[in-house]
Amino acid sequence: MIDEINKEIEKFLSSIVNNKKNINSIIKKCSTSISDDLKKGHITSNVCMVAASILKLNPKNLAEDLKTRLEKIDRFDNVEIAGPGFVNISLNREDFVSTIQFINKNKDSFGSSAIGKKNKVQIEFVSANPTGPLHVGHGRGAAYGDAIGRILESTGSIVEKEYYVNDAGRQIDILTASVILRLIKNDISNYFPANGYKGEYIDEIGKKLDKKVKIHDFKSLSIKTSEDPEEEIDNIIHELEKLNNNSWNLIKKFSLKEIVKSIEDDLKAFNVNFDKWFYESSLGKIGDDSSDIALSVNKLIKDGHAYEKDKAIWLNTDISGDDKHRVLVRDNGKATYFASDVAYHKNKIDRGFDKLINVWGADHHGYIKRIEASIENLGSNKNKLAVKLVQFANLFKDGKKVKMSTRSGEFFTLKNLIEDIGSDAARFYYLSKQADQHLDFDLDLAKSDSKENIFYYIQYAHARIVSLEEKALDKFSKINRNIKNISSGNYKECDNLIHEISKFPDIVNKSANTLQPHVIIYYLKDLSQLFHSFYNDNHVLSESEENMQSILECLIAVKQVISNGLNLLGITPMQKM
RNA sequence: GCGCCUGUAGCUCAGCUGGAUAGAGCAACUGCCUUCUAAGCAGUGGGUCAGGAGUUCGAAUCUCUUCAGGCGCGCCA
Numbered sequence: 240m241i242d243e244i245n246k247e248i249e250k251f252l253s254s255i256v257n258n259k260k261n262i263n264s265i266i267k268k269c270s271t272s273i274s275d276d277l278k279k280g281h282i283t284s285n286v287c288m289v290a291a292s293i294l295k296l297n298p299k300n301l302a303e304d305l306k307t308r309l310e311k312i313d314r315f316d317n318v319e320i321a322g323p324g325f326v327n328i329s330l331n332r333e334d335f336v337s338t339i340q341f342i343n344k345n346k347d348s349f350g351s352s353a354i355g356k357k358n359k360v361q362i363e364f365v366s367a368n369p370t371g372p373l374h375v376g377h378g379r380g381a382a383y384g385d386a387i388g389r390i391l392e393s394t395g396s397i398v399e400k401e402y403y404v405n406d407a408g409r410q411i412d413i414l415t416a417s418v419i420l421r422l423i424k425n426d427i428s429n430y431f432p433a434n435g436y437k438g439e440y441i442d443e444i445g446k447k448l449d450k451k452v453k454i455h456d457f458k459s460l461s462i463k464t465s466e467d468p469e470e471e472i473d474n475i476i477h478e479l480e481k482l483n484n485n486s487w488n489l490i491k492k493f494s495l496k497e498i499v500k501s502i503e504d505d506l507k508a509f510n511v512n513f514d515k516w517f518y519e520s521s522l523g524k525i526g527d528d529s530s531d532i533a534l535s536v537n538k539l540i541k542d543g544h545a546y547e548k549d550k551a552i553w554l555n556t557d558i559s560g561d562d563k564h565r566v567l568v569r570d571n572g573k574a575t576y577f578a579s580d581v582a583y584h585k586n587k588i589d590r591g592f593d594k595l596i597n598v599w600g601a602d603h604h605g606y607i608k609r610i611e612a613s614i615e616n617l618g619s620n621k622n623k624l625a626v627k628l629v630q631f632a633n634l635f636k637d638g639k640k641v642k643m644s645t646r647s648g649e650f651f652t653l654k655n656l657i658e659d660i661g662s663d664a665a666r667f668y669y670l671s672k673q674a675d676q677h678l679d680f681d682l683d684l685a686k687s688d689s690k691e692n693i694f695y696y697i698q699y700a701h702a703r704i705v706s707l708e709e710k711a712l713d714k715f716s717k718i719n720r721n722i723k724n725i726s727s728g729n730y731k732e733c734d735n736l737i738h739e740i741s742k743f744p745d746i747v748n749k750s751a752n753t754l755q756p757h758v759i760i761y762y763l764k765d766l767s768q769l770f771h772s773f774y775n776d777n778h779v780l781s782e783s784e785e786n787m788q789s790i791l792e793c794l795i796a797v798k799q800v801i802s803n804g805l806n807l808l809g810i811t812p813m814q815k816m
Numbered sequence: 817g818c819g820c821c822u823g824u825a826g827c828u829c830a831g832c833u834g835g836a837u838a839g840a841g842c843a844a845c846u847g848c849c850u851u852c853u854a855a856g857c858a859g860u861g862g863g864u865c866a867g868g869a870g871u872u873c874g875a876a877u878c879u880c881u882u883c884a885g886g887c888g889c890g891c892c893a
């Protein structure tokens with residue numbers, strides 16, 4: 240329908256403007272869309288105001304001309320000029336109402352589109368270090384990355400979701416040392432380094448360890464304490480590796496596997512599934528010329544973007560406006576984490592994605608420019624990469640902020656959260672605010688049974704419709720669904736609802752274009768509000784059979800839209816409450 | 817010091833590719849359950865959109881600036 244109007248607008252513009260360029264810039268700037276409120280007609284356009292400002296003409300005169308053109312089309316009931324020059328169009332009733340049948344015919348696919356043009360999009364998210372369970376901070380990134388994955392997929396992109404496992408760094412050595420030290424703690428008088436991982440999960444891993452792994456050798460560990468805790472733990476790692484290299488490697492491999500598995504399980508419980516788990520270690524070592532990491536660094540050197548200085552290798556990041564050059568290979572010959580990341584991004588680009596989306600914690604924003612520089616320097620376009628920052632979420636319980644400290648091993652894990660309020664409510668609240676802004680996550684609110692709890696407010700609308708359907712079937716045993724009485728105008732109480740559900744595809748597209756799932760939440764809240772209001776004003780089951788046939792057809796469409804919206808957020812609609 | 821983000825009703829937030837009277841929920845006050853789920857509905861009050869300047873037919877939205885808050889600025893990961 241809007242396409243048809245747009246065509247008419249184009250015809251109109253070419254009848255008053257000669258300059259093709261002007262026409263295009265007007266079309267690009269103006270918007271013709273479903274009106275926010277029925278008082279403004281079904282469809283509204285600001286094209287006359289935009290055209291007026293570019294052409295230096297009077298917007299109201301333009302609107303008059305456009306109005307006379309549009310009035311000739313009999314699918315429109317009424318065309319009005321409002322405010323400074325808006326053109327508001329009312330469709331004829333049959334067209335307006337037809338959206339109900341359209342929804343009920345398309346069911347789950349209503350709202351989906353092809354605007355993604357089958358572009359291959361890769362979303363990398365969570366990617367928490369595999370050194371312990373996911374905590375509530377990771378949950379937000381998980382909910383966000385997964386939701387935009389679903390939204391992009393439904394709007395026609397081909398999405399691959401990936402978790403980057405940092406298994407190559409020093410953190411994994413610390414993890415391994417922590418497991419061993421806990422296992423032999425009685426033999427070395429309970430010693431434990433300040434920077435080791437202390438959570439219970441460390442003991443759990445130890446308990447599961449295969450009996451064939453010999454920990455006996457480690458008992459002879461001599462501890463060199465140090466002022467610098469980093470140095471101290473490095474010494475311990477070095478000693479342990481020396482005592483029994485074979486067992487060290489086995490324990491390391493096992494610990495990593497256990498943690499990755501537990502992360503995967505937690506994410507599954509959170510309704511988040513990855514297509515690929517990419518291991519940093521698969522990028523190889525800098526000393527191996529055939530490894531991804533060496534190939535990347537060598538290419539950068541060869542192309543003149545990286546250079547040696549003070550025995551280290553630096554990347555020139557000027558191209559992205561980074562404030563200084565960054566080290567790829569340290570003066571001791573070891574590659575930095577950044578070098579791995581450069582290789583990883585090269586790997587992603589080589590896999591042929593049209594778009595890369597990185598979901599990062601907001602504390603990494605200083606890292607964006609150097610990655611962009613590396614992408615440009617590797618001969619690709621930095622616009623292929625979109626980094627979406629996710630701010631930390633503060634957790635509130637009993638009105639108080641929950642303190643979290645990774646160091647002490649005391650933190651609210653994602654698993655705790657899911658057990659406490661459920662995966663659906665957790666996802667909902669994570670997504671209820673723009674991702675790059677601070678979120679206060681109120682656990683009490685998420686469990687409360689008031690209207691303030693929007694999660695239940697929306698679910699309640701869905702459940703109420705399910706219940707109405709059942710009750711109506713009980714009453715009439717069979718319902719011949721049709722929209723005759725709505726279509727004829729005999730029954731108009733649903734009009735607000737019909738108008739609202741017709742907005743849904745636009746909302747999904749907006750959410751996809753801006754990568755903001757929260758617009759769907761706010762939309763669902765508005766739709767639910769209209770439904771609850773309708774529900775209170777109209778006693779559906781006491782309507783005539785003919786009215787009820789139409790009403791149910793409409794409410795089933797409303798239910799479908801709520802369900803589709805929730806599904807895009809990875810949330811299961813409730814059938815009953 | 818530099819960079820990024822934020823400042824909208826008492827509170828928590830929408831609205832921000834410029835557009836019609838700036839919206840919701842909570843809190844306060846007032847109504848609505850012998851009928852479909854009251855986890856609901858209807859109503860009242862509440863705003864110099866942090867301050868200032870600019871761009872224009874039009875600014876919460878764009879630009880500059882001041883103030884306030886958050887975060888980041890390693891040969892850590």
